[in-house]
Amino acid sequence: MPNGIENTNGQPIRATAAQALERMFAAAADDGLPFRITSGYRSFEKQESLFKGYSERDGVAAAETYSARPGHSEHQTGLAVDLDDGSGFAFKSEFGKTRTGLWLREHCAAYGFLLRYDQGEQPVVGYIYEPWHFRYLGTEITLDMRARGIANYEEYAGAEAAPDYVR
Template sequence: MFPARGHRAAAVGAAVVLLAVAACASERDVPEGPTVSIPPAPSPTASPTPIPEPSPEPTFDREARSIDDPASIWVVVNKLRPLDPIDFTPPDLVTAPVSATNPATMRAEVADALVALFDAARAEEGIELQSQSAYRSYATQSTIYANGVAANGVEYTDRFSARPGHSEHQTGLAVDIGVPGGECSFQACFGELRAGVWLAENAHRFGFLLRYPEGAQPIVGFDYEPWHFRYIGVELATEMHEQGIATLEEFFGLPPAPDYVD
């Protein structure tokens, strides 16, 4: 009986050894899987900052006001463009509180601007200015024109004096400016005085335009008048000054008006 027990023990031992060897072989024979390299997650890409487009430069609105309505401060009056109605009278005439040789009657907005203009000339350069002629009614302009024709004839008078219904003075927007004492009053030499030079360079700041500049007779119809200033408002006066456009006809694309159409 003992020998049989010994054989069984030997058999069990042999089986254990075989299992151990098999296990080791299994561990050695199983190939290792390939090493997988996992790339790092990419950093989030920053969105480019949009470059703002420059805003377009605002353009001047040439249609903001009427150039036909006699009550508009932009109305264009010349030898081809009479007032309508031809005997128009401004609704808001006042007397400007400035030095004047004749009543400084004009529209209220113009009066305020003229006071500011005269004050600036005095404060900046010590220049005293004077209103010499402002609003004229249709009847007054008729008398002035008729007297001119009687003295000098139609052709000569038309160079210097507007026919009734064609005068800027009738709009209440025009002022003839001089200096106390009358030096060079209503003469081309006024443009060479300190007052004339200052006005030509600064009138736009207050809404005034030198309406009949030198050399513009073929366009505006009148000889050079360095004393005649027309109120058109600061916005338009500044725009024309910055663009270097001297006449309303050119700015608004109107035909030249050198002569009347009889």
């Protein structure tokens, strides 16, 4: 459990990612922009129930643009977090325009995090713009991606675009 960071759903993350997140939080708070955690690790069962709810509300095709099928969520790895600053834009694209969202975009790579589903990347990453979702990859990767101007992990890893599930 990351120490000293408000965690609205009380979800843990893996220790390495938690320590990196604590360092990022300290730097953000120093700049007057503390954030809180709205999601961390989610079990298969939790993802199953979330995805089922979204599918019933919006239909499967729409749900798949912003939520993963159970067994496919980065949150199940314990290496992904959703972040928010309490300004009313939790899980909304507008979060990317808040001072906190802009700070995270600029500084996340220095702490080993990647803004995983950036604007315009849906044809490759398969999800809509999610400025709140950060994946821990470690600075060796995130700083190299930044230096090379690579926006998505599929391209960096030499994987094919993943706009959809294999049918």
